[in-house]
Amino acid sequence: MVSGKGGTGKTTVAAALALALAREGGRTLLVEVEGRQGLAQLFGAEALPYEERKIAVAPGGGGEVFALAIDAERALLDYLQMFYKLGSAGRALKKLGAIDFATTIAPGLRDVLLTGKACEAVRRKDRAGRYVYDHVIMDAPPTGRITRFLNVNDEVAGLARFGPIHNQAQAVMKVLKSPETAVHLVTLLEEMPVQETADGIEELRGAGLPVGRVIVNMVRPHHLDEDTLRTAAGDHRAEVAKALSRAGLGGARRGGLAERLVDPLLAQAAEHASRVELERAQRGVLTGLDLPTYELPLLGAGMDLAGLYALARELRKQSVAE
């Protein structure tokens, strides 16, 4: 399960993780549950239907990555079909708004269907008795909702005290709380996402759900170490102007091209310095969470398929290193 605050790039990280985990000869399923078609956009594919389809081959000619956009309504109809053989009655229910009712409003049913479908994929075996997917990665709802989303099975189990939904919920919950599941939280080195990550971990732990790693995304390179920044922030304008001039960027005299660059460059450095300081503080908070972390770099050129593969290689490197 990959969760994270909005804007931290959890869809990208989920996809990179799926690519990283798809070893040679293996298969990974990447699951989307929020109907945003974020995976299709990321991979530059057509909108994903409600079926598992191969979307990529992992880096280095490794395993295959399949993708699935789970639609709660379709999942419910499937479910009814499977257990009750309700072909036309299912359509009648739909017409009456019952399906809409069930998936939109009925407490937690939607979430049970979404997690239930993912759990089904986790447990599915082929004829030879081997698991069809080595890993199932879910691009899960954001941190603020993740515990309720995963734990809703408990809620449903409490509300629907008997019957198939009750049983289904229990079975799903068992998979989710097992050591086979890990909830990874994506964050940036910024105050709000880090705070939300800390809160999310507390909630997940409180609900007995297995917390995996913290994945720090979009980590910026630090071009200047602290000493350098201090020096730059000091009164060295003239020297810097001359250095710029030496580097071929115009005159260092007052009003010269190089001289006019000094102030904006120093301002950018000061901004960078305060960001580095903030990042250091946030890193401290994350260290206090006492969880293993991955770090992914900020891609200056923006996110595209090449960038996605670069992140996947980075993830592989980091788990190899451990």
Added chain:
Amino acid sequence: MSEGEDTVGMDTPPRLAVDRLLDDPETRIVVCCGAGGVGKTTTAAALGVRAAGRGRKAVVLTIDPARRLAQSMGIDSLDNTPRKVETVGAGGGELHAMMLDMKRTFDEIVEAHADGERARAILANPFYQSLSAGFAGTQEYMAMEKLGQLRARDDWDLIIVDTPPSRSALDFLDAPKRLGSFLDGKFIRVLMAPAKVGGRAGMKFLNVGMSMMTGTLSKLMGASLLKDVQTFVAAMDTMFGGFRTRADATFRLLQAPGTAFLVVAAPEPDALREAAYFVERLAAENMPLAGLVLNRVHGSGADQLSAERALAAAENLEEGGIVDQESGKAGLRDSGAEPTGTAEPAGSTQTDRTARTAQTTRTANSPETGSPGPEGDTEAGSTESGVATDTAVVDRITAGLLRLHAERMQVIAREQRTRDRFTSLHPEVAVAEVAALPGDVHDLAGLRAIGERLAAGVPAGA
């Protein structure tokens, strides 16, 4: 020329005049919407602070503020009623802030519309408890309900609304209708219907169908849940008409001329794609769009220096200063230890230049790199070694500054491409850009600074 009509070039969208929007007494509601993580709540809070500072009596309805942002407005304890934020108002303006408690809001509706015993029965119903504690759509519905209530009280002349952190920005418009139509809809009637229509001959077939259906639902959900739902529906019966009516009324309120939507985004592809959907949707619903607030836009005071040139220059310095003859007019003082400020030596002589060349060359082979060069060894006296180190340090710093700048320019270029896509789709949408801040905002001073940037509409310098 009025503010809103500023156009700089063909590809530049009109500038969103935030102050004019806030100052206009006709503006009664501002709705901030957009994808998650783009700074909606901060924008709403900053607009509130700015409006109050400009004499409006404003209330900000936040949905799920980060703790420190809430603290900055003194609403860190969960509270469903507006409280005054001190030291913000000016010229008769005031700021009140509140945080939506959706369960409390739902409970209040029940309490207001059902007598004591029935209200208690509803509040104790397990189905109601799940519904009100936050299933899809409840938060959106309750935000709209709260907005309707605030507007009806008429205690404020400006209401600024944050919208819930939905999976998609569009949920905010759709969910209230969904919940409204569910609560007084066909299906819930059907759940109640068997008892009511049972005796009528013409309904027999239908009745059989319904029994089968409720039977199926009962199997599916478990009989107890269905019974909870039916009890809930029975208890809520008199209130149902109200839900749809209220949802419709709020929807109309959003279409009224006193309402202004601000779509909030960051210059990232996902956020701007959501923003584009939202712009289209607002148009389809006849809802008045004031413009796009683009948060966290990067700028540079040195944007005349391209990323490529900055990188080349940085390499140049790191490789030990290949001397550029054309720009070599600047002299270098002997003492790097004494910063010279902005004043240049009056005359850079040929001798100066020669000295500098020697120093620069030696820098390349300075003791730091561990490979003493022949020229350095021959020309550098022991008294000059401090100067040499300083030059190397300054070169290294300067190279760092240049690399930092190159990175900034790349970010700017990427953001520009992303924005250009949006602008080409929706050239008519006015835009206010808010320069990226190095840190998070969590006090009133920070919110004021954001407000100023919003009003300026273009990122100032770096």
